[in-house]
Every structure is written in C-alpha cells, then in structure tokens.
Amino acid sequence: MLCAGGSAMTEQDVAVRRAFVVLNPVAGRTTPDAVTAALEQAFPAQGWAYQIYQTQPEDDVRSQVRRALDEGCDIVVAAGGDGTVSMVADALVGSDVPLGIIPAGSANVLALELGIPGTIPEAAALLAGDHTQRQLDMMKLGEQHFILQIGVGLDALMIKDTDREAKRALGRWAYMRTLARNVFGFESPRFTIVVDGKRLRPRAAQVLVANAGTLGAKPLTWGEHIQPHDGHLDLCVVKVRTLVDYPRVIYQFLSGRHPNSTNIAYQKIFRSATIASDRPLPVQADGEIIGTTPITVSVVPKAVRVVVPHAAQASPIIGMMRRAGQAQQQGEDGMTQQDEQAAQQTQHSIEQALRSIRTPEQADKVIDDLEQMSKGVSEHTVAQQVPTPESAKAAAEQVEQAAKAPAEQRPQAVIGEVAAQIAAAPSPQDQEALSKGVQQATQPSADHPAAPAHERQLLQDALLRRLGPLRKLDTAVFLAINSLPHPPLADAFFIGLTTAFNRGDAWAAGLIAASLRDSRQREVLREVLPALWLTAATVEGPIKQVFRRQRPFISVVRAVVVGRKPGNYSFPSGHSAAAFGGAYLLARHHPRLAPLLFGLAGLVGFSRVYLGAHYPGDVVSGAGVGMALAELFRLVGKGVKRQIRR
Known part of the structure; x- marks a missing residue:
C-alpha cells in the first residue's frame, strides 16, 4: 500500500532528494502514525521528499523496492524490525543506493550493532541530516540475501513459537519466555557442517552463521570479533548435551566468557558453509523462519551501503x-x-x-x-x-x-x-x-x-x-556519608571489602573452603554458587546496560557536581546485588548466621557509598534485585535438577 508523505515525490523539483520508505505496520510495539510523524518532522525541513509503502503479508516487498530504484530514489528506508531491514537490504544488493534504518521492531539488532539511534524521531533525524555510509557484507541463501544471522536450533524454535501478540506486549522478553519453555525436552541433534570444504560433525543445541555479533541486545554478543563489514562470516556452534550445561552456557554468555568456553566453537567462513542435521529443523534468517535444513550459505562481501552516524558527530x-x-x-x-x-x-x-x-x-x-x-x-x-x-x-x-x-x-x-x-x-x-x-x-x-x-x-x-524529594534525600544521604573522615586505614579496609565481594567472590571462596572441610556443605555449594554467579552476571550485564542506555545525561552532570564516581553505571549496585543475594542464599541454609551474613552485606553496601561509587538508592535497589534474582535462579536450578532426575 502506497501513501505519499507531506512532501511527496514529484517530478517538478529535481533538486529535492527522494526517499522510499518501506514501513511494516505491525512491527514491534510502534504504530505507523509514529513513524509518519517522525518523517514529517525531519525530512521536509532538510529538503527530502518521501513516499511510504506499507507492507502487506501477500506483497512482494523486493519488487516494490526495485521499482523505486528504477524511478531514481536516493535512499530506501526500512522502518520495522530486522526482518523488514533484511528484505529491503536484499533488494538493494548490487545498487549504490543506501539503506536507511528506522528501528521499529522488537529487537532491532542491526541498529544496535551500527550505533543507529534507538528512538524513531532520532533515527529519522539522522537519515535526513548529516550522516555517513558503511558497506556491509551479506549472506546468500538460495536466491535471497540476509544481513544479520542465520540460525538452526533453539533460536529458530524460539522465533517459530513466539506469536506476534506476545512480541507486541513483551518485546524481546517474549522470545526469552519461549526459549525457556523450549529448553526442557530439547534433544541436541547431530549436525553435518561443511565450511569451505572442511567437514564437521558436532552434536549441538545451536548452529549459527553470523554476519553481526549482537545477541538480542547489547552487551550480549556472540563474539566481539564478529563484524558485519570484515569480508567473512562466522560459524558459531553451541554444544549443550544435558540440562546441566544450560546454566553454565547462560552464565558464560552473561559474563562475556563464552569466547573461551569449551561449550562453544567458532569457525570463519570465507566462501560458503553447508548445514545439515539428522532430522529436519527450522531455519531462521534475520528473525524470520525461511524453511528447514539442509541449507547452504555463501559470503557476499560489501553487498549493501547502510546509513550510520559519524563516529565523531557534534551534538x-x-x-x-x-x-x-x-x-x-x-x-x-x-x-x-x-x-x-x-x-x-x-x-x-x-x-x-x-x-x-x-x-x-x-x-x-x-x-x-x-x-x-x-x-x-x-x-x-x-x-x-x-x-x-x-x-x-x-x-x-x-x-x-x-x-x-x-x-x-x-x-x-x-x-x-x-x-x-x-x-x-x-x-x-x-x-x-x-x-x-x-x-x-x-x-x-x-x-x-x-x-x-x-x-x-x-x-x-x-x-x-x-531535586525532587526522593532524589534530594538520596543525594543528601550520599553527601553525608561521603563527607565522613577518610583516614587511610578506613579507605584501605573498605577498598579491600568491596574488592573481595565483587561478583560475590568472597561468598564463593567461603563456600568452597567450607565444602572442602565438610562434605555436607557441597550440596549448599551446588545450589548457591550457580544462582549467585548468574545473579551477579545479570545485574552487571543486561540490567546495567539497559539503564546505561536510558540514563539521562544530566545524571552524569549531577554526579560530577556531588562527587559520585561519574564514570560508573550506578543503578543498581552490582556489589550490593551479589552481597545481599549471597547472604539470602546462605541464610536459607544457615538461619542462625543470618544477622552476620546480612550485616556483612550491609557493610559492603555502605562501602560503595563511602567510596563514592553509588548513591544509597543504588545500594538499596541492588540489594532488592540481588535477592529477587537469587531466589529466581535458585528455583530454576531446582527445576533443572527435577528434570534430570526424571
């Protein structure tokens, strides 16, 4: 369905630059009106005319894009999720006309990968204003080209089983819910993979051909070495044999240690890779189910130009x-x-x-x-x-x-x-x-x-x-604690304490020592340690990155004024989450020690304010989040054990 923008394409003014916008009206949680309003705000003022094409299930998007190219448009804009971006990019292969992206989907992986603004108005302003272009590689499968990732295994099942209503309501968390359901009862298939003539025979839960490294949302990634403009693709094989392996792999991804994991293997693809499995499995490409195994994927270097921000653009x-x-x-x-x-x-x-x-x-x-x-x-x-x-x-x-x-x-x-x-x-x-x-x-x-x-x-x-009442109280308490005398001995003590409890390491060391002396403590170790480390990794990884991305710049300015460590992504306190999460888990097994355990955790929280790293509110929220996540991961671990015993 075609509709003209406020400054529609005409042949009367050849100086006007022309944009063809492919808008997916059911992508993510946005609306076509929001995209149209952003375009109208940004494009006409910068001398752009635009035409919007709203996709329909039965339409051939690629032919519409190629028709716009024949008519001489200057840019083709994909306003939707990664599937929409992929379809538009496929139509642009071999053309010098650049691809613009307005991230309006649930995950928007490529936009995150390229540093494109995450809001629709900011992305539209980038396209209409000052920007640069980057040439990206693509993956060819059959007659189609894809730009992000092609996956076989749990990710394809997750995409296949997540309905549109859940995606609109929950965003990317809908995928996580489906993934958790699919893990139970999933048996890793045997794959036959041929990479540039080399044959592999892994048993794996996931096989991925990656052109971009982002895994759902930053900072999660398949590997920092995976780049969409390096001239090759990367094969990632995740080997999970039993349910016990899943918590280990999840922790490795959350903590960024997976590139060195024995559960994950990498292989560069310079020409092509063929993937077959011992039973037909669904295949996803850029977030859409496209068929079943076997498949052959080829490398197409520098296939498409994409509009991106300048690395050093003044604000x-x-x-x-x-x-x-x-x-x-x-x-x-x-x-x-x-x-x-x-x-x-x-x-x-x-x-x-x-x-x-x-x-x-x-x-x-x-x-x-x-x-x-x-x-x-x-x-x-x-x-x-x-x-x-x-x-x-x-x-x-x-x-x-x-x-x-x-x-x-x-x-x-x-x-x-x-x-x-x-x-x-x-x-x-x-x-x-x-x-x-x-x-x-x-x-x-x-x-x-x-x-x-x-x-x-x-x-x-x-x-x-x-400041408002709560923020004023938070800042005033911070200043009161932080202005206490800082004798060298106290500084050394609190620095040592906060270092020892980073990621809950002090709890882990104590648990390991206790289990070596008393075999009865080994069951406590098996329950507490995975939940504790997953809690710490979740707070330091996804949770802090979400708040980092959304944090107003004035928060950094205020931190400079009051003296809180301004480079720290403060909310919530990771040290407090690990300290209180560990205290909660240990107190369940040793209730008589609860006052000592929580007292020690409270001292860790106090040290974060004393050292200027956190506001008191960050410490309190970290304590609450830490205990909640610790209980959640404890219950997950308990469920995994029950499944294994069956």
Whole structure:
C-alpha cells in the first residue's frame, strides 16, 4: 500500500532528494502514525521528499523496492524490525543506493550493532541530516540475501513459537519466555557442517552463521570479533548435551566468557558453509523462519551501503559547552602515569572552575544552565556524538580548554565538558582516570583534601534545591556519608571489602573452603554458587546496560557536581546485588548466621557509598534485585535438577 508523505515525490523539483520508505505496520510495539510523524518532522525541513509503502503479508516487498530504484530514489528506508531491514537490504544488493534504518521492531539488532539511534524521531533525524555510509557484507541463501544471522536450533524454535501478540506486549522478553519453555525436552541433534570444504560433525543445541555479533541486545554478543563489514562470516556452534550445561552456557554468555568456553566453537567462513542435521529443523534468517535444513550459505562481501552516524558527530549540548570554553609505567589503582596526570589535570580544572562561584545566586545560575544544556539528552546519545578522545590525557586537555572560559561561564563549561568526556571515553580505564580527578576535586580524603570547600558547598546546595524529594534525600544521604573522615586505614579496609565481594567472590571462596572441610556443605555449594554467579552476571550485564542506555545525561552532570564516581553505571549496585543475594542464599541454609551474613552485606553496601561509587538508592535497589534474582535462579536450578532426575 502506497501513501505519499507531506512532501511527496514529484517530478517538478529535481533538486529535492527522494526517499522510499518501506514501513511494516505491525512491527514491534510502534504504530505507523509514529513513524509518519517522525518523517514529517525531519525530512521536509532538510529538503527530502518521501513516499511510504506499507507492507502487506501477500506483497512482494523486493519488487516494490526495485521499482523505486528504477524511478531514481536516493535512499530506501526500512522502518520495522530486522526482518523488514533484511528484505529491503536484499533488494538493494548490487545498487549504490543506501539503506536507511528506522528501528521499529522488537529487537532491532542491526541498529544496535551500527550505533543507529534507538528512538524513531532520532533515527529519522539522522537519515535526513548529516550522516555517513558503511558497506556491509551479506549472506546468500538460495536466491535471497540476509544481513544479520542465520540460525538452526533453539533460536529458530524460539522465533517459530513466539506469536506476534506476545512480541507486541513483551518485546524481546517474549522470545526469552519461549526459549525457556523450549529448553526442557530439547534433544541436541547431530549436525553435518561443511565450511569451505572442511567437514564437521558436532552434536549441538545451536548452529549459527553470523554476519553481526549482537545477541538480542547489547552487551550480549556472540563474539566481539564478529563484524558485519570484515569480508567473512562466522560459524558459531553451541554444544549443550544435558540440562546441566544450560546454566553454565547462560552464565558464560552473561559474563562475556563464552569466547573461551569449551561449550562453544567458532569457525570463519570465507566462501560458503553447508548445514545439515539428522532430522529436519527450522531455519531462521534475520528473525524470520525461511524453511528447514539442509541449507547452504555463501559470503557476499560489501553487498549493501547502510546509513550510520559519524563516529565523531557534534551534538548541540556539546557545542554549547565548547563555545563556552572556546610504554608507560603503572601507577596506583592500576592506572598509568599518563592517566594519573590526566586525573590531576582534571582535578585542577574543576577546582579552578569552582573558585569562580562566589554567591548562592551564581551557584543557582550554574545549575540552571547545566540543567538547560542537558535537557532531553541521554548519556547514550552524547557518547555516540561526542568526538571520542584518544586517551584520558586528551580528554583532560579538552576539560582544561573549557577552564579558559570567562569566569561567569567557567563552572558550566568545565562541569559539562567533564561529563561529556566521561560519557565519550573509549575505555573504562579512561573513565576511571577522569572520575578520579572529579572525586579528588569534590571529596575529602587523607591524600587529596577537597577544595575549595565553600564554593563546592554552594554548588551542591543549589543542586539539592532543584531535586525532587526522593532524589534530594538520596543525594543528601550520599553527601553525608561521603563527607565522613577518610583516614587511610578506613579507605584501605573498605577498598579491600568491596574488592573481595565483587561478583560475590568472597561468598564463593567461603563456600568452597567450607565444602572442602565438610562434605555436607557441597550440596549448599551446588545450589548457591550457580544462582549467585548468574545473579551477579545479570545485574552487571543486561540490567546495567539497559539503564546505561536510558540514563539521562544530566545524571552524569549531577554526579560530577556531588562527587559520585561519574564514570560508573550506578543503578543498581552490582556489589550490593551479589552481597545481599549471597547472604539470602546462605541464610536459607544457615538461619542462625543470618544477622552476620546480612550485616556483612550491609557493610559492603555502605562501602560503595563511602567510596563514592553509588548513591544509597543504588545500594538499596541492588540489594532488592540481588535477592529477587537469587531466589529466581535458585528455583530454576531446582527445576533443572527435577528434570534430570526424571
């Protein structure tokens, strides 16, 4: 079904660029009206005319796209899920016309892979505005081309058995629910796989030919080495023989350890791969069921051009901030000497900026300006759009440049620039260096007394006055705990405690030691350890990444102001989740020790606030999430054992 946009294609104005939009009206949880509104907002203002084609089940999408190519369109836009993107990309193979993506499906894997904005208005604005293009490889199966992944096994069964209503209601979680159901009773088939002439005979629960590595949602991935523009494909074979293997494989994927797992094998495909199985199995390609085994998949390098953001595209907020400011030796905390210098440089710039604040009125204006600059901007957007600094030193130099702004604009420029550089930092080590500079400038300690104290207090008071009741209480408690004396002995104790309980390692060590001394504790070990590690991996992986992607940029700005470690993805506290999850599991077996166990967990939570890593609310939420997940994974483990005994 064709419908014209507000600035429809005409032959009267040849200067107008023309877009053909393929819109799947039943994709994901969006509506055609939302896509149309975003197009109308973004395209005409940038000199684009557009025509929308709404797909119908019986239509041949590929022929519609090829007709638009013959008529001379400048871009073909796929507005839908990965299946829609794949169909449009297939029609564009061999053409120089680029593919634009408006992610409107349930998973939107390719958009995530390429860093395309996750909201429909932002994606439309990218297509209509400044962008670049990237050539991607594709996979040929029969006469069709696919762009993401072709799978046989549990993933195809999951897609086949998940109905559209569940996908619209639950999004990607609908797939997870179906997968959990299919695991029980699934018997791994024997595969015969021929890769570039080499024959393999694995028994596996999943065989995947991957052109892109993302597994459902970042940061989950089949492997960081899998890229859609590297000129080859990657074969992934997941070997699961019994139900006991599933928790191990799930944990390996959640924790990022699967590339080195004995349960998972990888093989590069430079020409083609043929996959057959001992019984016919459904095959999914880019999220759609396309047939059954056997199949042959071929590599098609540089098959299609796709519109993507610039790696270093300036955003309005950063422009405002910038205009306002117009073989190494290891040091402490595992940082290099250059990182230590970057921390000191950042500290000096922040202290210089704080000295420009003389009155409560000036502090109010600083906070008002920062709030206005950050309005409606997410940390994820800033991280994508700010030029990525080459190192922490380069980022600190940008902050130092901001400190040269006029005195009345200096605090806004420096604080905004620090927050932006932390969001854009290319590695956790660079974030750590900048965060350390922030904490040295804003927190008291034995080695680095925070200064200037009066000006810092004015700014923090101004921030507190603008927060809602709960956030104000959370921040005030953080400041009260964090401003306690920090003698070296206390710092060393809390650093050691928080290190020991990272991922629940202290609980695990205690359990292993107890089981070696008392064989009766081995059953406790078998129940507690998998649930504990799955809890820690789930919080540190998917849960934190969801909140990281959605976190408003103003949260980073506020963290700089109050001195909370701004590079940390704070909500919820992973240490607290592991500490309280472990305490809960152990207390079920040793109820008399419950006060000691939960007291120790509470001390871990306190240490996270004392060290400036988390707000109290992060600790409380981490404790609750940790105990809930621990109980969930305990029940799952119990169910797995029952199935095995049958």
